[in-house]
Amino acid sequence: MSVGAFVGSAAVSRVLAHGKRVRLRTFTRADMACLAEWADSAFVDAMVGSDFLYQYKHLYHRRNDLFLDLLLRDGSQLNALIIPVRGSGAPVGFVRLFNINLLHGYAFLEIVIADPHSLRHGWGVEAGRLMVLYALESLGIRRIEAKAYAYNRLSQNALLRNGFKLEGALRQACFYNHQYWDILVYGLLKDEMEEQRKKHHVSLFSVDGAEL
Numbered sequence: 001m002s003v004g005a006f007v008g009s010a011a012v013s014r015v016l017a018h019g020k021r022v023r024l025r026t027f028t029r030a031d032m033a034c035l036a037e038w039a040d041s042a043f044v045d046a047m048v049g050s051d052f053l054y055q056y057k058h059l060y061h062r063r064n065d066l067f068l069d070l071l072l073r074d075g076s077q078l079n080a081l082i083i084p085v086r087g088s089g090a091p092v093g094f095v096r097l098f099n100i101n102l103l104h105g106y107a108f109l110e111i112v113i114a115d116p117h118s119l120r121h122g123w124g125v126e127a128g129r130l131m132v133l134y135a136l137e138s139l140g141i142r143r144i145e146a147k148a149y150a151y152n153r154l155s156q157n158a159l160l161r162n163g164f165k166l167e168g169a170l171r172q173a174c175f176y177n178h179q180y181w182d183i184l185v186y187g188l189l190k191d192e193m194e195e196q197r198k199k200h201h202v203s204l205f206s207v208d209g210a211e212l
Contacts, residue, residue: 016080017130018203022123024080024130027071032064034091038114047152048112076100082127092118095127097135105142125158133197137204142190149174150182163192
């Protein structure tokens with residue numbers, strides 16, 4: 001199955017996965033306003049430094065239709081909004097798989113909680129878990145890699161809670177608060193994903209809406 005079969009449309013969103021705290025759904029044109037706000041957030045830049053938001057702001061120059069078309073057609077990435085199960089239905093951030101390689105079965109994971117008031121609710125942890133299990137069940141991914149700034153303990157803990165293992169560090173690869181910091185590299189393998197699947201009940205949905 002190709003990634004492109006799962007990404008939805010510009011007008012109608014589709015739920016990819018549902019957990020106890022959050023659900024993941026695809027982007028639509030109406031969500032571009034959130035993306036614009038997050039791209040300007042100093043908090044998001046400090047905590048994650050998202051290449052996704054950098055592309056939107058600096059390479060696509062906020063051209064919403066063009067960027068949304070990229071999200072819907074690029075088979076090397078899968079992006080979803082994080083929606084708390086209880087609340088207004090407004091997204092609190094996004095989670096994405098990128099550099100997806102179906103031939104070799106690997107991908108990279110990025111989790112962004114965009115509002116500091118939305119931290120410590122477990123939303124990022126569960127969103128990461130949902131996307132990992134979606135990658136395992138729907139795309140056949142066998143290895144996922146993720147990175148975290150050495151000063152961002154919340155991101156590190158979120159990865160560890162989802163079974164990721166620390167594999168190394170990119171030494172002094174980022175500059176924050178007047179000093180250089182390492183970027184830590186984490187990895188998760190298929191058997192470790194399957195352990196997470198056994199521990200946590202989540203609902204994953206195929207392209208036709210059927211539960212996997």
